Amino acid sequence: MAEFMIKDINLAPQGLKKISWAASHMPVLSNMGDELEQIKPFAGKKVVICLHLEAKTGYLAMTLQRGGAKVAVVASNPLSTQDDVVAALVKQGITAYAWYGATGDEYRLHLNKALDFEPDLIVDDGGDLVSLLHGKRRDVLPGVVGGSEETTTGILRLKAMEKEGTLSFPMMAVNDALSKYLFDNRYGTGQSVWDGINRTTNLVVAGKNVVIIGYGWCGKGVAMRAKGMGARVLVCEIDPIKANEALMDGFQVMPLIEASPLGDYFVTVTGNKSVIHRAHFQVMKDQAILANAGHFDVEIDKVALEEMSQEMVVVRPNVQQYRFSDGRALNLLAEGRLVNLAAGDGHPAEIMDMSFALQAKSLQYILESGDQLKAGVHKVPEVIDKGVAQLRLQALGYEIDQLTEEQKKYLDSWEL
Template structure:
């Protein structure tokens, strides 16, 4: 396979820089390295084609190489126009992986890259946000027949999958990797918490301490963003639609109120809900001068950019990844990274040590669905607990941390109803 001639990337001369980035994350992903050793021996994907749509940066690149090491012919594209790194794309092509991706393509190009990835007729897929699955189940159903199944990375993607499943339209099994313990407890909470503020701080170069941060959504990602904002010295307000999560946020020490009220107080806003129009016209109208808006949900729909633009009398780019909107009364509101994922569009995403566990789950889940797809049927399934626990154990071993084991007497005690 001549991946250079078949791929669409910006500039192959950037490959050296990409290799250095991939080598760096490889050194900090011991769990995935261990999975790679297994794959090299067992060849679980021998003779199969795998299509991947993920945020195309160094950690994702190393996952693609691990899948390739398991015998797969791998094709990869981006899952967000602003998170693709062109040097990573070039490096992957040199490593024999077909790539259809560039930084900041126009919408037509972005869609074309997704379709070209699927036109390789994959046996297995790894999706992020459900773009590959949606195309396969709508306009390119002609490419469905060969797909055995796959794995999904995000909350947004799982929502779309479950909607398909509920309607009886899901055509192959998909593993909900986002719902695994080793995903949401660490990636969503600690990964998002750190990387969101990495992106915001790198982009704005402004202080957080003493300011008011409004976090929309108190799921695992919201918990992480709020926790890290508090650690940076901010006052934190949480907005929620779920009464239980709202009580949790309150007991975690945060103020809780509707967005209509929080909009008046925030200096920074971070949306992490997976829903649309979380911040919209009535909120923009009452925000303070200088408020900074950002999103950490998968799609750029949480901050309503259309209404923000309609309210403004002028707009301009004032700094890389910062767009200024001037309101009729002279107030200025600032939108980061076009309302796309701020931690990836304006940063490098989650730390390598965090993605080590998540991408290990992706790799072993893909192998699992390949082995069991006929038995599983057309449904969304959770990561089997034994795979989740295995990844956690590998992580502990990499950290040189030991834990206790139950004695036979303890096992008997727990298994019996007799005192």
């Protein structure tokens, strides 16, 4: 059995059932796994996966293992780890360092243990693993061939490192692939955020005001689903182009300070810090729901919330209620962490099928490219991006039209 630091190995049978369910709804990754098992592109290579450790991630780890890799997993978020899934991975011979509810010190210990694995390739979510590699764990850097990043936040951090000249190996920007953000960020986030909010609060959405802070692809998805459930949607933005998009999509647009007294639900989707802060808390209505769908637990200013309130009471699992001296109470979901994962099961399996297929193909591309890929942030090649989309259509039994040679010639010509 692989090395591990986990909650309880006896949870493995339950976790394996979860992974099997996800796998049965991830045909692209399944077909890719069959191919990888034949050619073994990762033979002799070590891969560290730092993602939300739930069933879909588990299946990605097992797919890379089929391709010959020795795999270790570590959590990118202490509140999204599913202990039974992690136990199942250990039973499958995968090294694991994670458990639900890990403290800050435990989280850092797990990351360091994962780097002790001495990976050739990494899959990161948010940039914590890459940041640690380039900070306190530079001893591991020489052996890292490259990796891939899953999130918008992580790619922003990587580009900052690239700009400074500190990024030491190639990283594939999986989040920026069309087959990722058009589906994962929009439809995946849109559905899973409301799955998390609804199962946690057991409150109605129809007829209420939902304030979406950030109208990127994730924000678009959350807003679309809120509208579909009958909410009145208010959008807060700093980008005039995205604000115009929100207007033309039929939503109200206003500064957050104006939306604060109106909102029943607030969902942050920005990737920035202190997006909701003291001035907003002061004017929010009693029993407002605060949820974060950005990457880290910094979008909602929890320090200010604690300082302003008289007491905090956990009124339901994953609901912290902050009570104020004026009689109002504000409800923070999942400690301000990603509500769709910390209070739910994350994106649907069919969505993550495409995203994780891109991850697997991106790692394979890094190995096949050899020294041709320089240190820095790289786009997923179009042939991989569209190839994954085509594989999904095939798996679902759909066909699409093809250009004729005459049409191709016409599109390539500038002459009348």
